[in-house]
Amino acid sequence: MTIGNLFASIPGSLPEELFDEILTGNGFKLERIVSKGHASPEGFWYDQDQHEWVLLVKGAARLQIDGVDEPVELLPGMHINIPAHRKHRVAWTKEDEETIWLAIFY
Amino acid sequence: MTIGNLFASIPGSLPEELFDEILTGNGFKLERIVSKGHASPEGFWYDQDQHEWVLLVKGAARLQIDGVDEPVELLPGMHINIPAHRKHRVAWTKEDEETIWLAIFY
Numbered sequence: 001m002t003i004g005n006l007f008a009s010i011p012g013s014l015p016e017e018l019f020d021e022i023l024t025g026n027g028f029k030l031e032r033i034v035s036k037g038h039a040s041p042e043g044f045w046y047d048q049d050q051h052e053w054v055l056l057v058k059g060a061a062r063l064q065i066d067g068v069d070e071p072v073e074l075l076p077g078m079h080i081n082i083p084a085h086r087k088h089r090v091a092w093t094k095e096d097e098e099t100i101w102l103a104i105f106y
Numbered sequence: 107m108t109i110g111n112l113f114a115s116i117p118g119s120l121p122e123e124l125f126d127e128i129l130t131g132n133g134f135k136l137e138r139i140v141s142k143g144h145a146s147p148e149g150f151w152y153d154q155d156q157h158e159w160v161l162l163v164k165g166a167a168r169l170q171i172d173g174v175d176e177p178v179e180l181l182p183g184m185h186i187n188i189p190a191h192r193k194h195r196v197a198w199t200k201e202d203e204e205t206i207w208l209a210i211f212y
Contacts (some may be wrong), residue, residue, distance in 0.1 A: 002186070003184065004185050006183040007183035008183075022185070026134075028157065030133075053128075053136065057163070061119055064167070065107060076113075077163070079109070081129065082107060104136065
């Protein structure tokens with residue numbers, strides 16, 4: 001039995017986004033991601049072999065999805081399921097507080 | 107690509123706890139659970155064939171774990187990993203607001 005807290009163990013300064021593995025199951029991996037004003041580099045797109053389900057737990061973000069004109073605005077409680085090889089990038093995350101994501105790669 | 111919101115589609119009255127399946131992967135199932143003052147019946151214990159990782163997203167709850175003297179108090183952001191067949195029960199959830207859980211059964 002393991003207890004954890006998504007809001008704990010966040011360093012005061014975040015030069016890079018923070019990726020922490022929480023759990024690995026048979027066929028999936030669960031990660032916490034912490035962003036603070038980070039965005040994907042201009043022209044960079046994630047192109048992943050796995051599906052990704054991601055929940056925005058805290059903060060705010062905009063995701064750009066290949067083929068979708070407007071960025072998707074994500075607020076706390078919102079989740080999005082991104083199929084494998086559906087290209088996407090983080091267009092924006094809030095600058096003045098941490099944005100905490102919970103992602104399942106499967 | 108599917109977008110959802112953990113805080114949406116909650117009926118005004120919750121005579122029973124609400125279970126919604128969000129996603130089924132190969133080897134896991136993701137569910138939202140909504141409680142409001144619900145607790146497991148006296149003497150009832152969950153005894154599950156699968157492991158359960160559960161995050162408290164909103165609200166507050168106390169979980170009783172077999173073999174642990176004090177109930178585990180869960181607040182937003184806290185998560186607990188309960189191995190298969192580790193008996194547990196919900197001792198208490200907040201009465202005056204919804205408690206929202208995100209559970210992975212795997």
